[in-house]
Amino acid sequence: MAPLPSFIRWARMTKRSARPAGLPAAGDEAVLDAPDDRLSPALVAAARGEYETAATLLAATRAVAAWENHDRYVRHLAAFARSRPEWFEAWRTTAPQDPGALLVGAQLAVDRAWPSPARAELLREVSPLITAAARADDRDPVPWRIALDHARGSVAGHRYVEELWEAAVRRAPHHHGCHVAALRYLAASWHGAHRECLDFADRAAQDAPADSFVQALPARAAFGYLTDGCGPEVPRARLDAAADRALALSARQPAADPWSAGIRNKLLYVLVRLERWEDARAQLGLIGPYVTSFPWDRFSDDPLGHFLRLREHLLSPGPRPLPAGSATGSPVSLGGHGGHVRPGAH
Structure with missing residues (x-):
């Protein structure tokens, strides 16, 4: 069990089949929040x-x-x-x-x-x-x-x-x-306490079985950092380590699985923000047709359309970086983080 961070106490206190062995085509159909x-x-x-x-x-x-x-x-x-x-x-x-x-x-x-x-x-x-x-x-x-x-x-x-x-x-x-x-x-x-949130997530993941979805918790904490605009800088190495742990979990899950899609869609966002283009393309193949509203509804009223535009860009030939100013594609700067996003639902 990962204890809650001590800083809490200080305050007192119809779809087509995916292609598991390879990448989807940019025009392949996708479904949103499929059961x-x-x-x-x-x-x-x-x-x-x-x-x-x-x-x-x-x-x-x-x-x-x-x-x-x-x-x-x-x-x-x-x-x-x-x-x-x-x-x-x-x-x-x-x-x-x-x-x-x-x-x-x-x-x-x-x-x-x-x-x-x-x-x-x-x-x-x-x-x-x-x-x-x-x-x-x-x-x-x-x-x-x-x-x-x-x-x-x-x-x-x-x-x-x-x-x-x-x-x-x-x-x-x-x-x-x-x-x-x-x-x-x-x-x-504790708005901006991203290092403490990552500490909590890392401890939880270290304690959890290898196939537990808790292994994706550090990537969830990294997502919080990458979509926020305050708090001290988190070293790039910590963000990469969080993504690597989620990648290992994703590899253990079935391809084109509606439940695993939840962690894979969030991981895709993190990978894009870290400019890890080949890892992002590989996740597209594992996501298959299964798109989840979160995280894409943080950036658009049309989360499915937002995902499909991102997928088309990642699968297109040529340079991978997205246009400057895109909330999904803003490159990570080691001196700052996060573009504007919509407030998250609970």
Whole structure:
């Protein structure tokens, strides 16, 4: 378990198949935020107003403690319920104590409150829903991930966040979602403390198994540095080391995989910013058709189009550097970092 940095205490305290063996063509089709083969039927059923498939899916991942998939499915189901709530309201009405319904309900409430200017106040009203989800299954780390996100949005104190973190890692020491939530809390609470965030991410990755998505956490911290405009300079060697660790993880994952696409899309951004063009081209081959909204929605209202333009440029003959001033392509200067980006969602 990676302890939270001591600086917290100081304050008191329809797609075509990808080509796994090579590069995609610039014109190959791509899909945005595609679900996997287990989630797809649940979303199709939800579109018909039926919740049973979603309930069964979450019960199955909970039964075998497949917490990473459990977390991903909760996020996707809550996102779907935000725009198509009928099926979820039927689930909550029919089975109000179902752990899956409680968990999706907690995530949905946080998602709904997040964009509001009164976010902190609205999120405080959500606390009972997160507590209920946590009590429904004491083994599940996902309510604690939601609680960490909630703590960031409600501007909770550091001592309270440390307690949440310790509870989360007791349940799943290497849960990727909880680690990302903790990293984002650190970045938000200590704006510009990029070296400390990288320290936290490095310790977590060193402790995690080689195939854990926590291995990509340093690259996530590097992304934070590269898209920020403040704080002391981070040595280029640390950024390259973070990218190398994520590259090693990516190589262990299946090619053209919708879940691995999350880490690969963020890694692609980091590689482009570091001007590691051949590594970036190789990641395009592993990403295949699977584009994720994050990080590209940080730079454009059309994340898929933004990715496709970047892919076309990387696959085109000639020099690799992108046009000056491009938020995605600004070269890294050892004396500064980051172009302007849109504020990130939670």
